[in-house]
Each structure stands twice: as structure tokens, then as C-alpha cells.
Amino acid sequence: MLEVYYWYLLVPCLAMVVLGLTTKKWERSIWSFIGPALLAAFNTYFLLPSKNLLSIIGGNFFYTLIFGIIYWIIYTVSDDSYNDSDDHKAIIFLCSVVPVVLCFLIWIGGALHSSMSVRPTYDSISKEYSKSTEAPTFKRGETPIALSPVTVLNRVRKSASDIPHSQYYSVSKNVQAQYYKGKPVYVIPIEYNGFFEMRNAKTIPGYFIIDATKQNATPKFVKQPYKYATSAYFNRDASRQIYRKANSWLSLGAPQLEINDNGKPYWVQTVYKSEFLSHRVNFEKLHVAVLDAQTGDVKIYSLKGMPKFIDEGITTETADLINRDFGKYKHGFWNAHFGKTDVIKPTGNGVEDGVTSIFNRDGSISYFTDFTTDKTGSDSAMGYSMINARTGKLTYYKASNLMDSDGAIHNANQDYKAQQWKANMPVLYNINGNPTWVMTILDSTHAIRGYYYLNASDQSIYAQGTTPISALDDYRQALVNNGGVNSNTAKASFKRVTGVVDRVAIVSSKNKAMFTLKGSNTIYTVNTNDYDFANLIRPGDQLSFKASVINGKSIGNISSLENKTLKN
Structure with a gap:
């Protein structure tokens, strides 16, 4: 220093x-x-x-x-x-x-x-382009749906009495996503209430950890005393300690707390070296400063060489900066401010620093952000990005005629006006070939009330449920009812079905017939515009057809329908 x-x-x-x-x-x-x-x-x-x-x-x-x-x-x-x-x-x-x-x-x-001279900054971003149809697919029982961080904070604050000498501390607003022993969790630091509280307390006694994907998960206080923290003062301030020990490195945002598989806490900060006589960031040369929160030792790692326990070497503030530079500077400085060709901006509906941490099925973490046009008042999504939190690689999924996260939240909130519940943490997934907004519904106390799935192309297609799975199943059925199904979706399989009709309902207003077969509780749906004789189906009819069935629900329009009884 x-x-x-x-x-x-x-x-x-x-x-x-x-x-x-x-x-x-x-x-x-x-x-x-x-x-x-x-x-x-x-x-x-x-x-x-x-x-x-x-x-x-x-x-x-x-x-x-x-x-x-x-x-x-x-x-x-x-x-x-x-x-x-x-x-x-x-x-x-x-x-x-x-x-x-x-x-x-x-x-x-x-x-x-x-x-x-911002084009070199844009060029230094590791990126690839893809189609929205190639985006991450939501898989039943496999895709983790994380708790909303505001819900996590609410639960942790209710557990604040677990902190020894709790009068000296408060719960941090920073919720850190990471994998701990292979499981997705949130880590929540403890902060000093002030300077004199720090003098009396000497150290922070530990942190909270909570399962990130269990709906009813409860936080656990972990006793791991540490000396250096972002809320500490003078030489015990985590940012100042990294600043002192890493003299030649510049920081991109505040440090974030992560723990290794033994539960030991570390502060992680994205750092870089600037170019000569320039403020520009070269995203190809990002490094990570890792501060041992207990001893104060600082080590600098390349992104490829950092310890395996670090899941977010690219911090949320760095990811937000990558998104902003990516959307703004594709054609340089003048175009970013005047012509604005291909200029897009992140909506900023992330839970922290404009990005949302996503737990992937492969054990990695990505930052999700959707982009909208630079025009005021627009609610259409131009696409969305996934940034790998360890490598910093940005994958951009181009979209057209899709609702952005602002519009998705607004639409979901309309269904909960009476209860005054709010949609939170919108993430776009590919469900049955359809770009779909998946949101968590919270009440005024930030408690989870349910989950909401909204088709990003057609807001009339949506579903809600008390669990992610029930909402997903209802959403897939809604896709069937509206003819919005892709038969190539994973987990879907077309098969020949024969049987005798048990119950039937003709819904003329929606041009469909719904029926069950004897010995099965699956509800099949057929479009009567495709098969007009389906209006004549009655209990006892012998049917033969092909259908796409997922988890006991019809999710695809029936094809090759044959009513053997009617032919006779």
C-alpha cells in the first residue's frame, strides 16, 4: 500500500x-x-x-x-x-x-x-453464439431450481440467534452460490455491526450455509471463526488486505466468500492487469485473488489454475461488466452512442449485480442475463447469455419474438394481484422446444408460495404449481392444449397405444377432445381440427393411435388416430 x-x-x-x-x-x-x-x-x-x-x-x-x-x-x-x-x-x-x-x-x-477505443475490450470477451432452440433444456427431476436469495436471507435472519454473541453481528446481504461436497448450496457471510462491535468481538464466528434447491431447506450455522471480512475495519478489511498483498493487480468488484470442502472460508476477488496508459480491461487475462479469511494469506491464480473448490472465480460484478461491454461495444464507441446498430442491454433482473446464478446439471455455475433492445419501453428479449462462472466464457443465445424478463414478471404478477405475491428470479429454459420463463412466486415475507412457468413466445400458455415438478407437468399439459409441443424433446417418446375408451370430454371451444383408456390414468388430448371424427368418441370405443407421453401425461397431440369401433 x-x-x-x-x-x-x-x-x-x-x-x-x-x-x-x-x-x-x-x-x-x-x-x-x-x-x-x-x-x-x-x-x-x-x-x-x-x-x-x-x-x-x-x-x-x-x-x-x-x-x-x-x-x-x-x-x-x-x-x-x-x-x-x-x-x-x-x-x-x-x-x-x-x-x-x-x-x-x-x-x-x-x-x-x-x-x-473499446472494440479491443469487446474482442477480449470469450464468447460464442447459439440459437435459443439450443439453449439449456429443462429436465424433470434433473434441473435444479434454486431458492430465491431473498427467501434465503429471510430464513437466515430468523436463525440469527444461532450466532454466538449475536449482538455484535448481522447477516450479510450477499448470498454466494457454490457447490459444497458436490451439492448446490448458498453460503451467507456474517458481518460486524460496526467498529466497536468488531473491537469487542475480535473475530467473526462463522457463516450460514443452506441447501440451495430444497424448497423447505433450513439454514445451518457453521462455526469457522475468521478474522478478515468485507465488513471489518483497517487492516482486517478483506478488500484492503488483497489490495496490500497484490500490489500490481487491479480489482473488478468486491470479494465474495467461498468455502472449501472442509468448510474453511476464503474471500475470492476477480483481478486483472491493465494495459499501458489505459483503463481498458482485457478479459482474456483475468486472474483470481484468493484470501484466506483466517490467516490473511493472499494468492493469485489464473482462471485455469485456481483451486477446484472455487465455483465463481468470475464474480457477479465482473459478469455484469462482461454483459454490458458485450451488448454495447460490438461495433465500437461511436455506434454504441449514436448509430446503435446491434446494441443490446442486459435487463438487470438478476438477484445480484444484474445476474442470476444458475446451478447446472454438470456441477458448474453459470450467470444468466437476458438482453433487450436499447429502445425505451421495449419488453422484447433480443436474447440471453450464460457466463461460465469459472472460465468467464459467454454463450449468447439469440432469440426473436420473445418476452423479456420484465414482461415475464409483469405477466406473472397479474395472476397474484389479490394475494399481492410477486414473481422473482426469472430464468429462461428450453422446455419441450419452447423458450419458457421459470419464476419463483414469493409472498410479502419472501416465503415461497409456488412456481410459475410462462411461455416466452405466447403469454397465454402458462402454468403454476406448489413445486417445480407439479408446475412443469401442468405447463407441459398446457403446451399440449395449445398445440405448442416439440416431439423431439428429451424425455418424450412416441409410442403406439391401443385401448378402450373409459371417459371422454369434448371441449368444442378449444377444438379438442380429452379421454382416458380403461386401466390407465393418462389423459390423452387430440385436436379435433386434425381429426374431425374425434368429436364422436364415446366410452367403449376401441382406439389406436400414436402419442407422446411424459411421466403419465399427454404432452403431444395424438397422431395416426383410428377409431376401430366407429369403422365397424
């Missing part, structure tokens, strides 16, 4: 020395230097300024300007009896004004170049 402090004061320090040597007025130079030196010390320790070279030059401009102003005010403006020589004024000009102007020109030039 001292190294950064010295670099920020390089130019004003040189100005002080030169003025002292040439004018022989050392007292004047030293007293003028004290002001910017104290300000720089405060700023470096408490605000942790960027270690980027361009930022350091900007800091030198600012502190040299203050030094020159103080020098001039104290010994020329405020002292009426003081009559400086022309030579002395020239020296002051050369030692104060010239360095200030040079630093300013370099700083403003680099800042403008960083802001306007």
Missing part, C-alpha cells in the same frame, strides 16, 4: 525537491507538500485508489495542483509584503504549472482513448 502511496506523490514530491534546491526555501516547499501528502495518505488507505498507471498520473496531476496552489497562496497571494523575483516566479511555474499541465494532458488523453 505504501508503494501505491509513493507513486501517487511522485510528481509533487519532485516539485517540492526542485523548488527547495533552486530557491533555498525548503521550509516553504515542505509546508506546501504536507497538505497533498496527508490527503493522499487518507485516500490511499481508506479509498484504495486504482493502481492503474493512468490513474496514478491523474492522481499526480491532482496532488501537484494542490501543492502548487498552497505554495502560491501562502507565499505570494496572502503576503502583501512579499515581492518575488521574476526568476523565482519562473521556477514556480516550471515546477508546478508545467507538471500539472503535462500530467493533465496525459491523463485526459489516456482516459479518452480508454473510453473511445
Whole structure:
């Protein structure tokens, strides 16, 4: 940290020395230097300024300007009896004004170049493009539906009495998704209530952990005392400790807490090295700073070389930045602000920093974000991205005529106006070949009331249920009823069915007939526009047909329907 402090004061320090040597007025130079030196010390320790070279030059401009102003005010403006020589004024000009102007020109030039030369930033994003039909498929009983983080926080806060000396602590708002011993969990840090509470408590006693996918999961307090935390002060602040130990690295967002398979806590922060005289981020060269929360040791890893227990080496703030640069800078700076060809923006409906953490079936975590057009008032999704939380690779699924997450939330909320429940954490999945918004329904206390599935192309197709599975089954049946089924969907299988009709219902308003066969509780659905004689089906008829059946429910329109009784 001292190294950064010295670099920020390089130019004003040189100005002080030169003025002292040439004018022989050392007292004047030293007293003028004290002001910017104290300000720089405060700023470096408490605000942790960027270690980027361009930022350091900007800091030198600012502190040299203050030094020159103080020098001039104290010994020329405020002292009426003081009559400086022309030579002395020239020296002051050369030692104060010239360095200030040079630093300013370099700083403003680099800042403008960083802001306007953004195409290299876009190019550095690891990305691939895909179709929405190739998006992750929702599989019954296999795709984890995570608890909403606001629900998790509500449950954890009710368990706050489990914390020893709980008066010193509060529950953090940061909910960290990760796999612990192969199972998806949320880790919730504990924070100090303030400076004096930290002095009394000495350490944080542990953290909470909760199963991320069980609807009725309860949080468990884990006793793993640790010293360094984002809520701590002075040298025990996690961000400051990483800043001190990783002098040459720049951070992208705040550290996140993760635990290894033994439950030991670590703070994880995405870091990078900037380009020469530029603020630009090169996403190809991201690294991870890992702080041992108990000992304070800091190690830097490449994304490929970081420990296996870290699931989100790319933190949520970094993922949000990747999404924003990806959507904005495909055709450079001028197009991003004027032409806006192909400019899209993330909706920001994620639970944290504009992204939603998704637990994948393969044991990895991805960040989900949907994109909409840059036009005001639009509710159509242009596509959505999945960012691998370990590698940073962005996969963009292009879509057309799809509702965005804002529209999905609004539609779901309309069905719960009376109860005043709200849809939360919308995620887009591919269900039976249909892009579908999957949402959790919460009441005013953030308790889970159910799940809502909404077709992203047709808002008239939706389903709700008290569990993800029941809502999924009802949604698949809704697809059948509306003819929105893809027979190539996983878990679906067409098979020849024969049997005698047990019960039948003709729904003329929807042009369909529904029936069951003797000895089976599966409800089959046939479109009467395809088979007009289906209107004549009666109990006791002998039928033969092909149908796609999933988990005991008809999810595909019947094909090759034959009524043997009617033929006779």
C-alpha cells in the first residue's frame, strides 16, 4: 500500500525537491507538500485508489495542483509584503504549472482513448453464439431450481440467534452460490455491526450455509471463526488486505466468500492487469485473488489454475461488466452512442449485480442475463447469455419474438394481484422446444408460495404449481392444449397405444377432445381440427393411435388416430 502511496506523490514530491534546491526555501516547499501528502495518505488507505498507471498520473496531476496552489497562496497571494523575483516566479511555474499541465494532458488523453477505443475490450470477451432452440433444456427431476436469495436471507435472519454473541453481528446481504461436497448450496457471510462491535468481538464466528434447491431447506450455522471480512475495519478489511498483498493487480468488484470442502472460508476477488496508459480491461487475462479469511494469506491464480473448490472465480460484478461491454461495444464507441446498430442491454433482473446464478446439471455455475433492445419501453428479449462462472466464457443465445424478463414478471404478477405475491428470479429454459420463463412466486415475507412457468413466445400458455415438478407437468399439459409441443424433446417418446375408451370430454371451444383408456390414468388430448371424427368418441370405443407421453401425461397431440369401433 505504501508503494501505491509513493507513486501517487511522485510528481509533487519532485516539485517540492526542485523548488527547495533552486530557491533555498525548503521550509516553504515542505509546508506546501504536507497538505497533498496527508490527503493522499487518507485516500490511499481508506479509498484504495486504482493502481492503474493512468490513474496514478491523474492522481499526480491532482496532488501537484494542490501543492502548487498552497505554495502560491501562502507565499505570494496572502503576503502583501512579499515581492518575488521574476526568476523565482519562473521556477514556480516550471515546477508546478508545467507538471500539472503535462500530467493533465496525459491523463485526459489516456482516459479518452480508454473510453473511445473499446472494440479491443469487446474482442477480449470469450464468447460464442447459439440459437435459443439450443439453449439449456429443462429436465424433470434433473434441473435444479434454486431458492430465491431473498427467501434465503429471510430464513437466515430468523436463525440469527444461532450466532454466538449475536449482538455484535448481522447477516450479510450477499448470498454466494457454490457447490459444497458436490451439492448446490448458498453460503451467507456474517458481518460486524460496526467498529466497536468488531473491537469487542475480535473475530467473526462463522457463516450460514443452506441447501440451495430444497424448497423447505433450513439454514445451518457453521462455526469457522475468521478474522478478515468485507465488513471489518483497517487492516482486517478483506478488500484492503488483497489490495496490500497484490500490489500490481487491479480489482473488478468486491470479494465474495467461498468455502472449501472442509468448510474453511476464503474471500475470492476477480483481478486483472491493465494495459499501458489505459483503463481498458482485457478479459482474456483475468486472474483470481484468493484470501484466506483466517490467516490473511493472499494468492493469485489464473482462471485455469485456481483451486477446484472455487465455483465463481468470475464474480457477479465482473459478469455484469462482461454483459454490458458485450451488448454495447460490438461495433465500437461511436455506434454504441449514436448509430446503435446491434446494441443490446442486459435487463438487470438478476438477484445480484444484474445476474442470476444458475446451478447446472454438470456441477458448474453459470450467470444468466437476458438482453433487450436499447429502445425505451421495449419488453422484447433480443436474447440471453450464460457466463461460465469459472472460465468467464459467454454463450449468447439469440432469440426473436420473445418476452423479456420484465414482461415475464409483469405477466406473472397479474395472476397474484389479490394475494399481492410477486414473481422473482426469472430464468429462461428450453422446455419441450419452447423458450419458457421459470419464476419463483414469493409472498410479502419472501416465503415461497409456488412456481410459475410462462411461455416466452405466447403469454397465454402458462402454468403454476406448489413445486417445480407439479408446475412443469401442468405447463407441459398446457403446451399440449395449445398445440405448442416439440416431439423431439428429451424425455418424450412416441409410442403406439391401443385401448378402450373409459371417459371422454369434448371441449368444442378449444377444438379438442380429452379421454382416458380403461386401466390407465393418462389423459390423452387430440385436436379435433386434425381429426374431425374425434368429436364422436364415446366410452367403449376401441382406439389406436400414436402419442407422446411424459411421466403419465399427454404432452403431444395424438397422431395416426383410428377409431376401430366407429369403422365397424
